[in-house]
Amino acid sequence: MSTLLTDKIAIVTGGASGIGRATAELFVEHGAKVVIADRNEEQGTLLAQALGAGAEFKYTDVAKAEQVQELVDFTVDRFGGLNVMYNNAGISGAIHNSFLTDDFNDFEQVISVNLFGTMVGCQCAARYMVDHGGGSIINTSSLAALKPGLPLITYRAAKAGVMQLTQSIARELGVHGVRVNCIAPGHIPAGMTFYDISARIKKTQPLQRQGAPEDVANAALYLASDLSAQVTGVILPVDGGTNLGDPIYVQEPGL
Template sequence: MKSVLISGATGKIGLAIARAFKKEGYGLALVYRSENKLSNLDEFKNDENVIFLRGDLKNFEECQKVVDAALEKFGKIDVLVNNAGMTKDKLLLRMKVEDFKDVIETNLYSVFYMSKLVLKSMLKNKYGKIINIASISGIVGNPGQCNYSASKAGVIAFTKSLSKEVARKNINVNALAPGFIESDMTKNLSKDEIVKSLPVGKLGSAEDVANAVLFLGSDKASYIHGKEIIVDGGAI
């Protein structure tokens, strides 16, 4: 059985990604942080091919525990989806040092930690897919998101460099840059204005993102290396 480790699984996008891989018969290692959101994953509760792993991925030791537990359960990790992320939007003059640090550590350091920890097993297996969830904000920028765009631009650049290190080892590393997707992250944005500005005339769904992640995680995408795939309804 192939297995996938998905971070940020309790969020809308993470959950949709988990459902997509489950349908394809993968074992799931679902990583969450807040206990009070674990019930979002209730549908997987009594499934022996699913494990729930708690960890704050800003912390390398916690990432290590998560990866060790996933490897103990499945013996290998075929697909790693680095999906956990956060925003702390503020115009730069109001942005505190902590706001910048928190977002960079959560969105970028966690991708470094998790990729580094999982890569060893992928190299051993001579097989692996790493999919890093970035954002169009990391490509074109967005006012109020200097921290977030910097983190996601970092994720894209990290993806390209790592891909060049491991492409010959049968490991695909790619990024996926969503536009505006319905989730907790976008629930406080003024949606009417955003929708008006989008060529497609509607926000994206978590499933729109999950479909593209599933494709990148499959062997149909085996000649795609070091790219950022944009799923944004034509936004940029």
């Protein structure tokens, strides 16, 4: 077993499935104690049981500030501290192919989960970490925040807010030994990517390899561990280079 996260205590929100699940599994594999936070009680409980004594499940709606504080308190009580907070929970919202026809019926929910939930998660974790020797906060944004366009305008705006939040609080919390970084996944087949993305990868992703939730989990592992001890305020795309622009196919001379 790796010792990258030995003696570390972590929270992973949205941890019952997709990127969160892959991250919880990897954190435990590397020696951490992990609290899986999610609204899916059945999946979260089963995952915690499968991971053994190093994991617990706590039902949490991150859009409710009191539940996020209860999550932090639960983690400290159960495992004796908090070293890593991974604010990963998110929802996509309704798909509208035009800004002009968007009814914004899901605006409050999308902002509450994706931005407010992340903001509160950062604050609750940071208040503990500042008084207990520091720690690492990781937030999940999205390629959608780096590449403007349609659809999901509210989702894009919320995830862009997560990036600004990350870098703003990294400046304040650094003096307290708290690092704050952000992962921007793209083209990852997980809960919110419900369509075949192979054609899109060919056209828009320079690195033609198909990504997986485990790729994002590996990035979270790096940011959670002491390997990134000198890293804060970073926006880390895990997107096969999609944020750089479309792939360039160069025709060989003479063809």
